[in-house]
Amino acid sequence: MASAPSAEVLSKLTPVLTKRWLSPEAWKIDVYEQLDGYAALRKAVEYHPDEIIAFMKESGHRGRGGAGFPVGMKWAFIPQNDGKPHYLVVNADEGEPGTCKDLPLMMNDPHSLIEGIIIACYAVRAERAYVYVRGEAVHAARRLRNAVEEARAKGYLGRNVLGRGFDLDVVIHSGAGAYICGEETALLDSLEGFRGQPRLRPPFPATHGLYASPTVINNVGSIASVPHIVLGGADWWKSLGSENAAGTMIYSLSGRVKNPGQYECGMGITLNELLELAGGMADGHNLRFWTPGGSSTPMLTAEHADVPLDFDSIAKAGSILGTTAMMIFSDQDCPVYASYRWIVFYAHESCGKCTPCREGNYWMTRVYRRILSGRGTHEDLDTLLDACDNLLGRSFCGLGDGATSCVTSSLKYFKQDYLDYIEGRRKPLLNAADLVGAH
Amino acid sequence: MAYSEELREQARQIMARYPEGRQRSALLPMLHLVQSHDGYVTPEGIALCAEMIGITKAQVAAVSTFYTMYKREPTGDFLVSVCTNTMCDVMGGQRVYDTLKEYLGVDHDETTADGKITLEHAECLAACDYAPVMTVNYEFYDRVTPDSALGTVEALQKGERPAPTRGARLCTLKEMSRQLAGWSEDRAEALADNSLGDATLAGARMAADNGVTAPQIDPATPLVKKENS
Numbered sequence: 001m002a003s004a005p006s007a008e009v010l011s012k013l014t015p016v017l018t019k020r021w022l023s024p025e026a027w028k029i030d031v032y033e034q035l036d037g038y039a040a041l042r043k044a045v046e047y048h049p050d051e052i053i054a055f056m057k058e059s060g061h062r063g064r065g066g067a068g069f070p071v072g073m074k075w076a077f078i079p080q081n082d083g084k085p086h087y088l089v090v091n092a093d094e095g096e097p098g099t100c101k102d103l104p105l106m107m108n109d110p111h112s113l114i115e116g117i118i119i120a121c122y123a124v125r126a127e128r129a130y131v132y133v134r135g136e137a138v139h140a141a142r143r144l145r146n147a148v149e150e151a152r153a154k155g156y157l158g159r160n161v162l163g164r165g166f167d168l169d170v171v172i173h174s175g176a177g178a179y180i181c182g183e184e185t186a187l188l189d190s191l192e193g194f195r196g197q198p199r200l201r202p203p204f205p206a207t208h209g210l211y212a213s214p215t216v217i218n219n220v221g222s223i224a225s226v227p228h229i230v231l232g233g234a235d236w237w238k239s240l241g242s243e244n245a246a247g248t249m250i251y252s253l254s255g256r257v258k259n260p261g262q263y264e265c266g267m268g269i270t271l272n273e274l275l276e277l278a279g280g281m282a283d284g285h286n287l288r289f290w291t292p293g294g295s296s297t298p299m300l301t302a303e304h305a306d307v308p309l310d311f312d313s314i315a316k317a318g319s320i321l322g323t324t325a326m327m328i329f330s331d332q333d334c335p336v337y338a339s340y341r342w343i344v345f346y347a348h349e350s351c352g353k354c355t356p357c358r359e360g361n362y363w364m365t366r367v368y369r370r371i372l373s374g375r376g377t378h379e380d381l382d383t384l385l386d387a388c389d390n391l392l393g394r395s396f397c398g399l400g401d402g403a404t405s406c407v408t409s410s411l412k413y414f415k416q417d418y419l420d421y422i423e424g425r426r427k428p429l430l431n432a433a434d435l436v437g438a439h
Numbered sequence: 440m441a442y443s444e445e446l447r448e449q450a451r452q453i454m455a456r457y458p459e460g461r462q463r464s465a466l467l468p469m470l471h472l473v474q475s476h477d478g479y480v481t482p483e484g485i486a487l488c489a490e491m492i493g494i495t496k497a498q499v500a501a502v503s504t505f506y507t508m509y510k511r512e513p514t515g516d517f518l519v520s521v522c523t524n525t526m527c528d529v530m531g532g533q534r535v536y537d538t539l540k541e542y543l544g545v546d547h548d549e550t551t552a553d554g555k556i557t558l559e560h561a562e563c564l565a566a567c568d569y570a571p572v573m574t575v576n577y578e579f580y581d582r583v584t585p586d587s588a589l590g591t592v593e594a595l596q597k598g599e600r601p602a603p604t605r606g607a608r609l610c611t612l613k614e615m616s617r618q619l620a621g622w623s624e625d626r627a628e629a630l631a632d633n634s635l636g637d638a639t640l641a642g643a644r645m646a647a648d649n650g651v652t653a654p655q656i657d658p659a660t661p662l663v664k665k666e667n668s
Contacts, residue, residue, distance in 0.1 A: 019653070085458070103565050251642075255567075
């Protein structure tokens with residue numbers, strides 16, 4: 001399995017967002033400028049903001065935060081000439097288990113995000129942008145704060161940007177440790193100084209977002225792609241991906257592979273091809289289950305390793321492209337235990353607002369503990385599915401939906417593993433002594 | 440705890456980052472600020488935030504208790520966090536945590552008697568390509584083993600500051616909280632400290648080594664197609 005990747009698979013690598021990472025000082029503005037930095041901004045301001053929005057629609061660029069919503073369309077939803085301030089909020093609260101692409105981007109190429117922010121704000125006519133960066137991401141925040149200061153000193157930010165008559169202020173706002181704040185409306189509540197709990201929609205953030213004003217919320221990758229798209233053009237960006245999935249994606253491989261890491265490829269590459277790039281599975285490991293886009297996306301199996309990794313193909317295979325975080329597990333890993341550990345996570349991170357999510361995850365944790373300690377019953381499997389049925393679609397935000405993914409998908413593909421614990425064929429993984437109060 | 444006029448001035452600077460009338464947005468950074476002074480969120484810190492923003496102490500406490508980075512007990516100079524979410528757990532993170540727990544004699548969210556080290560198990564730290572990971576004051580120690588983690592913690596106990604794999608040279612947790620409150624890094628060398636690793640560069644380096652590039656761009660490509668051109 002360790003053989004070098006074939007020329008055909010190698011040619012699928014498409015370094016665009018990751019290319020500057022090879023220049024270790026690209027986080028400094030003078031180095032960034034030597035590497036095409038801020039050229040896209042100078043190009044963009046030659047056009048009317050409405051033309052930039054139309055161009056982004058034309059490019060087919062879709063959001064990189066998980067939902068894949070068309071970026072240009074989101075920008076177009078912002079009502080213009082409404083007399084209200086507009087805001088851009090960048091969701092840099094990376095924390096979906098398996099996802100690790102935004103932190104390296106912000107650490108190593110922070111100006112690409114800042115430049116994307118300036119272009120986006122010019123287009124939607126926002127004078128303030130906030131980057132809500134995950135609290136724990138301290139080195140990323142450090143580099144971002146420095147990038148903002150450098151950009152301000154060069155006239156890219158502040159009053160009268162590039163002499164074009166628009167003002168822009170960017171604030172790097174560190175969070176404080178809450179996965180739920182990656183959900184866009186919870187993020188807004190957190191940014192307004194409240195507990196990070198999701199809001200009921202409608203109204204949507206495009207009209208009633210930050211401070212009840214029109215707000216664009218985009219993921220780091222969505223915005224950092226913008227300067228590249230502006231420089232290369234819509235047709236170039238479309239040529240890098242597949243139908244309905246323009247551009248490149250940073251695929252993050254973790255787990256039982258020889259060379260885990262970030263592999264940027266055009267949309268539509270397959271897991272098998274990515275594994276070839278990553279040197280194959282780790283020695284002694286055979287692929288058993290994997291997630292295409294983080295823990296909130298239903299797990300898939302070795303059978304799905306040739307499905308193109310784009311929004312529509314993965315949806316057809318019964319999962320979600322999500323954040324293209326490929327967590328790869330082998331025949332030495334237990335899908336029941338993996339699901340249990342994820343449910344512990346969702347129970348911990350549920351904000352508590354919606355009863356199905358708060359209670360459902362709490363009880364599923366206990367059912368999993370019982371199964372994994374060898375005391376499970378066949379009815380427990382029905383209880384899990386019943387809990388998922390009550391969770392899915394019955395909470396304000398996607399956290400509750402996401403929690404059901406690993407439970408229902410592992411029961412679909414690996415029911416025998418559950419039965420092996422319940423019927424005593426497999427040694428319990430958890431100690432019954434840990435089950436105090438767990439029934 | 441009495442707060443100096445300097446700290447109050449810093450709080451006012453934080454509030455000025457947000458639009459007029461929206462000063463409540465300053466609450467999260469201000470909680471980081473009081474934590475940079477006290478080492479945790481004290482009743483006095485809550486009172487200061489409430490007074491300056493003009494909300495009740497109950498409203499502040501409701502927020503501070505929601506977020507895991509706000510600590511409710513005194514913390515050590517160094518917060519050691521071990522990821523035990525699924526991927527890190529499977530790759531050995533739980534063993535790392537258990538080893539440190541036994542060695543330090545403290546469990547989750549507890550601080551050693553000498554006040555030096557606070558231990559916690561963390562949820563996903565967004566570095567799965569380096570699993571299992573540990574952080575000290577949120578700087579990354581990648582692909583840790585029980586032995587390497589123990590070595591790092593022992594060094595901290597001896598007063599050393601072992602360099603992280605990715606992230607800046609260590610400062611204390613209080614100093615880090617000041618950055619979290621929104622202040623720039625004032626150590627130029629820390630800003631330049633390493634942010635790269637083999638996994639970060641895996642794809643980019645492979646492409647470069649094999650002469651693979653994205654299709655060339657023409658920066659002069661117009662953004663708007665002119666009719667009939």
